[in-house]
Amino acid sequence: MKTKEAVGIALTGLGLILYLYTIVIGGMRxxxxxxxxxxxxxxxISLGMYAVLIGPALWLGEIPVAIKKxxxxxxxxxxx
Amino acid sequence: MxxxxxxxxxxxxxxxxxxxxxxxxxxxxxxxxxxNRVTPAVEKFDGVDYVPANKYVLYGHHFASIAGSGPxxxxxxxxxxxxxxxLIWVLFGNVFIGAVHDYLSIMASVRHGxxxxxxxxxxxxxxxxxxxxxxxxxxxxxLVLAAFFSVAASTFASVPQTALIMFLYMPISLFxxxxxxxxxxxxxxATVISLVFVAISFFMSFYIPVYLTYEGWVLVLAGYSxxxxxxxxxxxxxxxxYLNAYLLWAFVALAFxxxxxxAGLPFTGxxxxxxxxxxxxxxxxxxxxxxxxxxxxxxxPLIIACGALSGFHSLVGSGTTSKQLANELxxxxxxxxxxxxxxxxxxxxxxxxxxxxxxxxxxxxxxxYPVTDMLAKIGIxxxxxxxxxxxxxxxxxxxxxxxxxxSRIFGLGTFEASxxxxxxxxxxxxxxxxxxxxxxxxxxxxxxxxxxFNWVKVSPGTKKVLTNRWLASLVxxxxxxxxxxxxxxxxxxxRFLPAYSVIWPAFAGxxxxxxxxxxxxxxxxxxxxxxxxxxxTLLTLVPAMFLWITVTLALFVWIFYVxxxxxxxxxSLAGSFIIIAQTLNFLLLIFFIQGIRKSK
Numbered sequence: 127m128k129t130k131e132a133v134g135i136a137l138t139g140l141g142l143i144l145y146l147y148t149i150v151i152g153g154m155r156x157x158x159x160x161x162x163x164x165x166x167x168x169x170x171i172s173l174g175m176y177a178v179l180i181g182p183a184l185w186l187g188e189i190p191v192a193i194k195k196x197x198x199x200x201x202x203x204x205x206x
Numbered sequence: 207m208x209x210x211x212x213x214x215x216x217x218x219x220x221x222x223x224x225x226x227x228x229x230x231x232x233x234x235x236x237x238x239x240x241x242n243r244v245t246p247a248v249e250k251f252d253g254v255d256y257v258p259a260n261k262y263v264l265y266g267h268h269f270a271s272i273a274g275s276g277p278x279x280x281x282x283x284x285x286x287x288x289x290x291x292x293l294i295w296v297l298f299g300n301v302f303i304g305a306v307h308d309y310l311s312i313m314a315s316v317r318h319g320x321x322x323x324x325x326x327x328x329x330x331x332x333x334x335x336x337x338x339x340x341x342x343x344x345x346x347x348x349l350v351l352a353a354f355f356s357v358a359a360s361t362f363a364s365v366p367q368t369a370l371i372m373f374l375y376m377p378i379s380l381f382x383x384x385x386x387x388x389x390x391x392x393x394x395x396a397t398v399i400s401l402v403f404v405a406i407s408f409f410m411s412f413y414i415p416v417y418l419t420y421e422g423w424v425l426v427l428a429g430y431s432x433x434x435x436x437x438x439x440x441x442x443x444x445x446x447x448y449l450n451a452y453l454l455w456a457f458v459a460l461a462f463x464x465x466x467x468x469a470g471l472p473f474t475g476x477x478x479x480x481x482x483x484x485x486x487x488x489x490x491x492x493x494x495x496x497x498x499x500x501x502x503x504x505x506x507p508l509i510i511a512c513g514a515l516s517g518f519h520s521l522v523g524s525g526t527t528s529k530q531l532a533n534e535l536x537x538x539x540x541x542x543x544x545x546x547x548x549x550x551x552x553x554x555x556x557x558x559x560x561x562x563x564x565x566x567x568x569x570x571x572x573x574x575y576p577v578t579d580m581l582a583k584i585g586i587x588x589x590x591x592x593x594x595x596x597x598x599x600x601x602x603x604x605x606x607x608x609x610x611x612x613s614r615i616f617g618l619g620t621f622e623a624s625x626x627x628x629x630x631x632x633x634x635x636x637x638x639x640x641x642x643x644x645x646x647x648x649x650x651x652x653x654x655x656x657x658x659f660n661w662v663k664v665s666p667g668t669k670k671v672l673t674n675r676w677l678a679s680l681v682x683x684x685x686x687x688x689x690x691x692x693x694x695x696x697x698x699x700x701r702f703l704p705a706y707s708v709i710w711p712a713f714a715g716x717x718x719x720x721x722x723x724x725x726x727x728x729x730x731x732x733x734x735x736x737x738x739x740x741x742x743t744l745l746t747l748v749p750a751m752f753l754w755i756t757v758t759l760a761l762f763v764w765i766f767y768v769x770x771x772x773x774x775x776x777x778s779l780a781g782s783f784i785i786i787a788q789t790l791n792f793l794l795l796i797f798f799i800q801g802i803r804k805s806k
Contacts, residue, residue, distance in 0.1 A: 145377070149370075152414040158370070159417035168418045171373055172426045178377050179433050183441055186388060 134185025137177045144174030208473055209465045209558060216297065216553050220546045223301040228309065228542035231745070236738055237313045239534040246320030247530050254438045256320060258532035260393070261539060266451030267444055268527045269544045272308070272519045273454065274350070274643035275357040275597070276512025277552040278636055279706070280714060282560060282596040282603075284509045286487060287502050288478035289561035293553055295506055299514025300549035303749040307721055308519045309541035310728035310746065315524030316531055317735075322653060323524040323724050330730040330805075331797040338790045338797070339723070340658050343521060344682070345783045346720050347651035349713040350518055351431065351644065351686030356706035358640040359423035359690065361597050362416075365633040369416035372637055374407035375446065383445035400449055412630060420704060421691055427644060428687045434645035435652060435679050439526065443645065450638050457635040458547065460608065460628075461555035467611025468562060471572060475564025475591075485767045489708040491696060494771040504759040507718035508711040513552030515753070517720025518647070519545065520728075525650040555632075559603035563610075565590050573610050575621050595707070601636065605629035651682035689779055708772060712780040715764055716787050719757040723791065725750035726798045734805035754795070761788050 148171040152158035159168030233239045247258035259267065284292035314326045324343060328336035362369050382400040385391040418426065434442055481502050486495035488508055512518065523541055531537060563569050566589060570577035581587070581602075591599050605628035613621040655678040659669050671677065689709055693702040729746040732738045761784060769781045 142377070145373070149410070149414065152370075152416070156413070157366070157415050157417055161366075161417045162419065164418055164422040168416055168422070171416065172418075172429070175373050175376055175426075176429060176433055178380070179430075179437065179442065182380050182384065183437050186384060 130184050134181050134183065137181030138185055139181075141174045141177030141179075141181055144170050144177065148174065207469060209471070209562065210469045212293070212558055213462065213465045213554065216550060219297055219301060220550065223305070224538075224543060224546060227301065228305065228538050231742070232306065232309055232542065233535070233538045236732055236742060236745075237310070237534075237736065239313065239537065241533050241535045243534055245316055245531050245534060246528065247532055250320060250529075253440070255526070256529045257438075257440050257444070259444055259530040261532065261536035263444060263448045264527065264530050264532075264536065265540045265544060266449075267447035267530070268522065268540045269547055270447040270450045270454060270639065270642040271522045271526065271646040272512060272516065272544060272643075273548045273551060273639045274354055274512060274518075274647075275636060275640050276516055276518075276714075276717075277548045278513075278556050278600045278639070279357060279596045279710065280510035281513045281552040281556045282599040283487065283710070284506065285475070285557060285560045285564075285599070286479065286483055286592055287481070288476045289473070289557050290477040291502050291506075292510060293557050295510055296514045296549055296552045296557070299510075300546060303721070303725065303753055304515030304519070304549070305542045305545035306746060306749065307515060307517075307725045307728065308523050308545045309537060310732070311520035311523040311724060312528050312531065312537045312541040313534070314728050314731045315528035316534060316537065320529040321524070322657070323520045323727060324654075324657065326524070326731055327724075327727045327794075327797075330727060330734050331794075331801040335727075335794060335797040335801075337658075337661050338793050339727075340654050340661075342716075342720065342723070342787055342790050342794075344651060344654040344658065345787060346517065346713075346716045347521065347647050347654060348682050348685045349689075349709060349716055349780065349783060350647045351651065351682055352689035353706050353709045353713040354640045354644055354647065355424050355427050355431075355686055355690035356704050356709060357597055358427055358637050358644070359420050360595075360704035360706065361601075361633050361637050361640075362418070362423045363420045364598065365601065365630060366415035366417050367411050367630045368634045368637050369418075370411035370414050371404075371407045371634055372641060373416070374410070375404070375449070375638070375641075376442070378403045378407065379442060379446035379449055382449060383441055386445070387440055397449075397452075401452060404449060404453070408631075408634070411634075412627075420693060424687060424690050427641070428683050428690075430641070431644040431648045431686075432679050432683045435648035436675055439530065443526070443649075444530070447642050450642055453638050454551075454635060457632070458551055458555060460631075461551070461559075461604070464604075464608045464611045465554055465558055467614060468607060471562070471610070473561045473564070474568040474572070475561040477561075485763075485771075488711040488764060488768045489772070490768040491771040492698075494767050495698070497767060499763060499767050504756045505763055506760075507753070507757045508715045508760050508764060510552075511714040511717050512548060513556070514549070515545075515718065515721050517717045517722070517724055520721065520724040521650045522646055525653060526646055555604060556600055559607035560591055560599060563591055563603050563606040569606065569610070573613070573618070573621070575613070575618050577606070580622055580625065595703070596710075597633075597636065601629050601632035604632040648679055648682055652678040655681060685779070689776070692773075692775065694773065708776050709780060711764060711768065712776075712784055715757060715761045715784065718753065719761065719787060719791055722750055722754035722757055723794050723798075725753065726794075730798060730801045730805070734801065754791075758788070758791060 609625035
C-alpha cells in the first residue's frame with residue numbers, strides 16, 4: 127500500500143469518526159454546538175467534513191474504470 | 207387566479223422560448239450543433255477537469271452551479287419595486303439575454319477545445335482583450351465568493367437546522383460517485399440508495415441543529431471552497447451536483463404545486479410601488495442611503511443578477527460545463543434549459559410567494575390563522591415581508607405560501623408545522639444552491655489566476671509558485687473571506703447586517719457587466735467565426751448592447767452614490783474592483799468595435 131493511500135484511509139476513518147461522534151453527542155444534547163458561540167463539537171464536525179473530502183480522494187484517487195472505458199471507446203486510444 | 211395566471215404565463219413563455227429560440231434558432235441555425243463532432247471532454251480527457259458526463263448529470267451540475275443565491279436574493283430584494291417589474295425583468299432577461307448568453311458561452315468554448323470564454327475573446331478581439339477579460343473575470347469571481355460566503359453563513363446562522371444536511375451531503379455524494387464510477391453500480395440504483403440517505407439526513411437535521419457564529423460559518427465555508435475546488439470533478443462536483451439537482455427539482459416542483467394550491471386567493475402585495483427607491487437598496491448608508499436615486503432602470507442589474515442573466519454563467523459554461531459535455535446537442539438542455547429553470551426559480555419560488563404573503567396581518571385574516579403571532583414566536587415582528595432581510599424574505603415567503611396551500615387540503619391545524627418544515631426546506635435549498643457554487647467559483651478563479659500568469663512576466667520559479675493549484679485557490683478565498691467576514695453596523699437600523707448587504711450590488715454589477723461583455727464576445731464569435739449573417743446576428747448583438755448601456759450607467763450610480771458611504775474596507779476592495787472593472791469595460795468595448803470592423 128502506498129503512503130498516499132494509507133493517509134487517505136486514515137483521514138477517511140478519522141472523518142467518519144468525527145461525524146459519528148458529533149452526531150451522537152448532538153443527538154443526545156439536541157444540538158451540535160451552542161447558539162452564539164463556536165463550540166468544539168461544531169468545529170469537530172467541520173474538520174470531519176474536510177477529512178471526509180480529502181481522505182477518499184487520496185485513498186481511491188485514480189481515474190475511475192467506467193470513465194476510462196468510455197474514453198477509450200470514443201477515441202480509440204489506450205489510456206495509461 | 208393571479209397565481210395560476212403567472213404560472214401559465216411563465217410555463218408558456220419558457221416552453222415556446224426553449225423550442226423555437228433555443229432549439230430551432232440557436233442550435234440549428236446559428237451554431238449548427240453536430241452530434242458527431244468529438245467534444246473536448248472526450249478529445250482532451252484528463253480525469254480531473256475534462257471528463258464527459260451524462261447530459262442529465264451535467265444539466266444537474268450546470269443548474270446547481272449557476273443557481274447560486276443569485277436567483278433568490280436579487281428578486282427578493284427587488285420586490286420593493288412591487289412584484290410586477292421584477293417579474294417582467296426576470297422573464298425578459300431570461301429568454302432574450304440570459305439563456306442565449308449561457309448557450310453560446312458553452313458552445314463557443316466547446317468549439318475552442320473547452321477553453322474559457324476568455325480564449326474566445328482572444329480569437330475574436332485579440333490578445334489584449336483576453337488579458338483584460340482574465341483580470342476582470344478574476345475580480346468578478348472573488349466578489350462571487352465574498353457574496354456567497356456571506357449569504358450562506360447568514361442563512362446557516364439564522365436557520366441552524368439547515369447545517370447538518372450540508373455536512374452529510376458530502377459523504378453521501380462521495381459514496382454515490384464511488385458506487386457509480388468505481389464499482390459500476392447502476393446509476394438508478396445508486397440514486398435511490400443515495401436519496402434515501404439524503405431524506406434521512408434532512409429529517410435528522412431538523413432535530414440536530416448545528417450552531418456556529420456568522421464568522422465561524424464564513425471560515426468553515428471558505429475552508430470547504432478551498433478544499434473542494436482542488437478535487438477532481440468526477441469525485442465530488444459531478445455526483446454532489448447530480449444529487450443536489452433532485453433537491454432543487456423538488457424545491458421547484460413544490461413551488462409549482464404551491465402556486466396551484468393557492469389558486470383563487472388574492473396577492474396581499476402591490477404589483478407596483480415606486481420606480482425610484484432609496485440608494486440603501488444598493489447598499490448605501492447614511493444620508494446617501496436615503497437619496498431616492500435607485501431608479502428601476504438602470505439599477506435593476508445591480509439587484510437581480512442570476513435570475514435574469516449572469517456573466518458568471520459564461521464562466522461556469524466555458525469553465526467546467528464545456529469540459530464535461532459529451533455531445534454538442536446536449537448543450538441546449540444544459541445551457542438554454544438550465545437558465546430557463548433558474549428563471550422559474552426566481553419567478554415562481556421567490557417573486558410569487560413574496561407577492562402573495564407580503565402583508566402578514568392581511569394574510570392571517572385571509573386564511574383565518576394568527577400568522578403574525580406565529581411569526582413573532584420565531585422573532586419576526588415586521589408587519590410586511592419587506593421588513594426582512596433578502597434571504598429571510600425568501601424562505602419565509604416560500605414557507606408561508608406552502609403552509610397556506612397545504613393547509614387548504616389538510617386543515618389549519620397543520621399550518622404552523624408546514625410553515626416550520628418548508629422554511630427549513632427552503633433555507634436548505636438556498637444553501638444547497640450556494641455551496642455547489644462555492645467550489646465551482648473557486649475552481650474558476652483558480653483557472654483565471656493561473657491564466658493571468660501566462661502574460662505577467664515573472665521568473666519561471668516564481669511563476670511555478672504563484673500558479674500552484676493550492677496557492678491559486680487560496681488567493682481568491684482569502685480576499686473573499688476578508689470581504690465577507692465583518693458584519694456591518696448600520697446606525698439608522700441599530701443592528702448589524704451581514705456583509706452581503708453591501709457586497710451584493712457590487713458583485714451583481716460586475717457580474718452583469720461581465721454578461722454584457724461575454725455576450726458581445728459570443729456575438730462576435732457568431733459573426734466572425736461562424737460567419738452567420740443577416741437579422742439573426744441582431745438577436746445577440748442588440749441585447750448585448752442594451753445590457754452594456756444599462757449596467758454601465760448603473761455602475762456610475764453605484765460609484766457616485768453608494769461607494770462614498772461605505773466603510774473603508776469596502777471602498778478599498780469592492781470600490782477599487784468596480785472602478786478598475788469600469789475602466790476595463792470601456793477598453794473591451796473598443797476591442798469589440800475593432801473586432802467587428804476586422805471581420806467585415
